[in-house]
Amino acid sequence: MRAVLATAISAAVLGVEAYEVLVEVGINRGLPTLLIVGLPDAAVQESRERVRAAINNAGLPFPTSRIIINLAPAHIKKEGPAFDLPIAIALLAAQGIIPKQALTDTVISGELALNGTLRPVRGAINIGLFAAQKRYRRLLIPPANSAEVALAQTETLDVLAPQSLDQAVSYLQGNLELPPILPTSTQPVQSTLDLVDIKGQAAAKRALEITASGSHNLLMKGPPGSGKTMLAQRLPSILPNLSQHEAIEVTRIHSTAGILKQSGLITHPPFRSPHHTISDAGLIGGGTIPRPGEVSLAHNGVLFLDELPEFNRRALEVMRQPLEDGVVTISRARAVLTFPARFMLIASQNPCPCGFYGDSDRLCSCTPPMRQRYSARLSGPLLDRIDLRINVPQLSAEELLHIPPGESSEQLRHRIAAARILAVKRQGRPNAQLTGQALHRHAYLKAGPQDFAKRIIKQLWLSGRGFDRLLRVARTIADLAGEEFIDETHLAEASSYR
Ligand SMILES: Nc1ncnc2c1ncn2[C@@H]1O[C@H](COP(=O)(O)OP(=O)(O)OP(=O)(O)O)[C@@H](O)[C@H]1O
Ligand SMILES: [Mg+2]
Numbered sequence: 001m002r003a004v005l006a007t008a009i010s011a012a013v014l015g016v017e018a019y020e021v022l023v024e025v026g027i028n029r030g031l032p033t034l035l036i037v038g039l040p041d042a043a044v045q046e047s048r049e050r051v052r053a054a055i056n057n058a059g060l061p062f063p064t065s066r067i068i069i070n071l072a073p074a075h076i077k078k079e080g081p082a083f084d085l086p087i088a089i090a091l092l093a094a095q096g097i098i099p100k101q102a103l104t105d106t107v108i109s110g111e112l113a114l115n116g117t118l119r120p121v122r123g124a125i126n127i128g129l130f131a132a133q134k135r136y137r138r139l140l141i142p143p144a145n146s147a148e149v150a151l152a153q154t155e156t157l158d159v160l161a162p163q164s165l166d167q168a169v170s171y172l173q174g175n176l177e178l179p180p181i182l183p184t185s186t187q188p189v190q191s192t193l194d195l196v197d198i199k200g201q202a203a204a205k206r207a208l209e210i211t212a213s214g215s216h217n218l219l220m221k222g223p224p225g226s227g228k229t230m231l232a233q234r235l236p237s238i239l240p241n242l243s244q245h246e247a248i249e250v251t252r253i254h255s256t257a258g259i260l261k262q263s264g265l266i267t268h269p270p271f272r273s274p275h276h277t278i279s280d281a282g283l284i285g286g287g288t289i290p291r292p293g294e295v296s297l298a299h300n301g302v303l304f305l306d307e308l309p310e311f312n313r314r315a316l317e318v319m320r321q322p323l324e325d326g327v328v329t330i331s332r333a334r335a336v337l338t339f340p341a342r343f344m345l346i347a348s349q350n351p352c353p354c355g356f357y358g359d360s361d362r363l364c365s366c367t368p369p370m371r372q373r374y375s376a377r378l379s380g381p382l383l384d385r386i387d388l389r390i391n392v393p394q395l396s397a398e399e400l401l402h403i404p405p406g407e408s409s410e411q412l413r414h415r416i417a418a419a420r421i422l423a424v425k426r427q428g429r430p431n432a433q434l435t436g437q438a439l440h441r442h443a444y445l446k447a448g449p450q451d452f453a454k455r456i457i458k459q460l461w462l463s464g465r466g467f468d469r470l471l472r473v474a475r476t477i478a479d480l481a482g483e484e485f486i487d488e489t490h491l492a493e494a495s496s497y498r
């Protein structure tokens with residue numbers, strides 16, 4: 001490049017972080033062409049077409065010399081569409097149509113339609129937070145991203161959402177005022193499913209209540225049609241709303257994945273239920289510019305793995321890192337990325353391949369080796385991270401018809417919120433995340449309960465890990481009862497969920 005004629009500031013999103021990308025327009029001797037460097041091949045081609053069409057349609061001039069556009073730094077992988085608008089703006093600035101000083105403290109991102117209107121980009125909230133943190137004065141983004149980015153607006157950063165290239169140009173020329181966008185008040189979308197729909201199954205509902213209160217993981221075992229899927233789908237209905245901090249974390253991840261709805265901030269815990277045929281990359285995250293997988297989309301919410309033994313073994317093994325650390329690491333040639341991935345795992349399985357092993361009415365048609373192989377699919381280390389395991393029996397027709405409805409999700413939600421607050425006040429995190437020293441300090445047993453615990457350990461042949469699981473669950477049961485100390489009844493109930 002012989003000389004840089006104009007520079008626009010934009011951003012690329014890697015992981016959930018946005019990084020500065022400079023769009024430099026230079027001029028070279030030679031035949032009139034437009035060369036873009038710093039983008040993958042296919043994206044360059046498409047971007048060039050859109051930028052050219054949008055500039056023409058706005059009735060603005062397209063340069064007639066040999067133009068090079070450089071997206072710097074080169075080592076950050078970039079996706080094409082979000083650079084359309086900054087490329088178009090920089091081209092116009094290079095021709096003196098937009099004053100160059102209008103671009104110095106302005107971050108620009110947006111995909112152009114051929115007619116010049118602006119289409120939303122992925123990860124806009126991350127770009128907004130980046131622009132605010134780096135103290136840029138203005139951010140230009142597409143209108144469809146404005147609800148999510150409104151949050152990033154600060155006293156020093158104005159977020160502006162032009163409808164089209166035309167509007168963006170007029171604004172930067174000083175010929176058009178754009179109103180700063182206003183944060184929309186987001187209504188939490190309450191789940192329409194309610195626990196009251198489920199007849200009976202008091203034990204399973206209680207297990208869900210404990211799971212939700214302590215952010216534990218839960219495995220439900222039962223024959224086909226016993227209501228496992230129905231129960232799991234109702235977990236979000238008893239979870240309290242996300243805090244502002246959690247909501248922003250979740251929104252950043254969903255925005256990066258390109259699945260954010262236009263309503264802006266996600267204020268209720270997400271619920272993800274990938275099918276067992278999902279790829280490893282779909283579950284864990286991946287791609288050349290890595291996108292978050294289901295474990296990250298479930299961050300601060302629920303990951304429901306229905307028919308757990310049907311998931312392929314590798315997929316289950318890679319679940320271990322997020323279950324241990326609350327993050328996933330994705331290695332790429334040039335970089336190692338981490339995505340947040342702290343979720344409640346809810347899993348279901350049948351007792352055997354045919355589903356009826358242990359059923360009182362129907363006969364299991366599986367051979368013992370078949371049953372053996374089925375249960376061996378779930379490895380010890382995975383099961384070690386699941387604090388509660390319950391049986392969900394099939395209700396009889398009689399029971400289904402005559403059992404009166406139980407508590408509504410709303411009633412449970414209040415108790416659960418109170419128990420969660422107790423845990424966070426005491427130890428700064430949910431009970432499921434207590435291990436080692438911290439567990440034994442916060443789930444301290446007085447002399448009486450300690451003797452009782454020793455008897456449980458003997459009777460159930462509990463390993464050290466098994467006992468830790470029991471203690472965590474007992475801590476949550478005590479919190480639900482509003483008790484400071486764990487007693488024998490809490491331990492006894494906890495020992496029934498294994
Ligand atoms: N306790 C219940 N109260 C009301 N309806 C129920 C109950 N249990 C089961 N059902 C009915 O049975 C259907 C099947 O339940 P669900 O799909 O949750 O079973 P499942 O345990 O997930 O079975 P599978 O192992 O085959 O996946 C539900 O859609 C619901 O109509
Ligand atoms: Mg099911």
Ligand SMILES: [Zn+2]
Binds near residue numbers: 352354355356364366
């Ligand atoms: Zn069977």
